[in-house]
Amino acid sequence: MQEKIKLLIAEDNGYLSSNIKDFMASQPEIEVVGVAVNAQEALEMVKLTQPTALITDLIMPQSDGFVLLEKLSSGQYGKMPETIVLSALGNEAMIQRALSLGAKYYMVKPFELDLLYKRLLDLFNMRSVPTKVPVPAVKSRSxxxxxxxxxxxxxxxxxxxxxxxxxxxxxxxxxxxxxxxxxxxxxxxxxxxxxxxxxxxxxxxxxxxxxxxxxxxxxxxxxxxxxxxxxxxxxxxxxxxxxxxxxxxxxxxxxx
Structure with a gap:
């Protein structure tokens, strides 16, 4: 049986971090090992919990998500967790910078929690892709x-x-x-x-x-x-x- 994903969440929005935590903790494949509000807290939790996955915001107080990615990608904290970046900013330069620092996915807020969950499973090849079933065409709303x-x-x-x-x-x-x-x-x-x-x-x-x-x-x-x-x-x-x-x-x- 495959081990659970050990997930660390770095997000300073209390409502959002709580919802991500509750949603992910309810999934059988995931164990939430911590929630941090900035990069420094996240790095301390990485040392303590050794997460295999990280969901992080970019814009956080004191020290931001880029600081977190830079330090994790340096190798000084061990193997970098499989990382998904969340941000309200869809700037191409920011996306490329995050990916160059080791992030595997970059998701622009707002997003669907279910899609975030699926992307997390994809990082560990834990999601089976169902066979597509043809569905009737539905007229899209304007x-x-x-x-x-x-x-x-x-x-x-x-x-x-x-x-x-x-x-x-x-x-x-x-x-x-x-x-x-x-x-x-x-x-x-x-x-x-x-x-x-x-x-x-x-x-x-x-x-x-x-x-x-x-x-x-x-x-x-x-x-x-x-x-x-x-x-x-x-x-x-x-x-x-x-x-x-x-x-x-x-x-x-x-x-x-």
Whole structure:
């Protein structure tokens, strides 16, 4: 019988690390040996537990995931664990750097826990690939329909201006992901031009839409959409975070 995968998790987001830990610990092939919030903690746990697998974020406080990869790949901590990197950043240079330092997979947040689990099994050749069974073709929903479905699920009403502005902002961000880094200089003005209004009104209306959604208390619906607990009722995202979150999710669906 094959030994269990000894998994170490390095992730500073408490909600996410808890969900990854609980999900992986419930799998028969995996033993979670520790959870760290930065690279230094992770390295200390590597010494103590000798994990065979590592799931790590890149952006963490004090010392980040790149520091962790660099030290592990140097060999001073023994054989490097089979490593999967998680990050909200899909920059090609960062991906290549992580892979060059020994990571085997790079997964962009948000992601499906089940897919993360499958990739972990793949690293150890522990997943059998089922024979493909032909399935009837299903008409895919349009991007507008997908966005509308998410908005309705979390309680953003269609009659408020922020609804339309958010939808346009998400569509623009899917076409040009880098624009989220210049939200006040480019994204808000782009939305404002489309609707014949001002960037400041766009920003306020989007903020209002997010506030309305959180006040309705349907945040668990948003967590269900992403497959893990990312927010609670007291933890509201910024406009940019919310737009990027939805845009990334829909981009992943389009490319899956």
């Amino acid at each position: 991007l507008d329909e997908k966005i509308t479905s998410i908005f309705l699920s979390i309680g953003i009403p269609a009659h408020i201006k922020g609804y339309q502005y958010l939808r346009e902002g998400i569509k623009i961000t899917i076409r040009n992901p880098e624009i989220i880094n210049t939200i006040t200089k480019e994204l808000y003005p782009g939305i404002a031009q489309h609707f014949g209004t001002t960037p400041s009104k766009v920003e306020r209306a989007i903020r209002h839409a997010i506030e309305v959604a959180w006040s309705r208390g349907r945040i668990e619906n948003l967590n269900e959409i992403f497959g893990y607990k990312i927010y609670n009722n007291n933890d509201k995202p910024t406009n940019g975070e919310f737009i990027a979150l939805i845009a990334d999710r829909l981009t992943i669906e389009q490319t899956a």
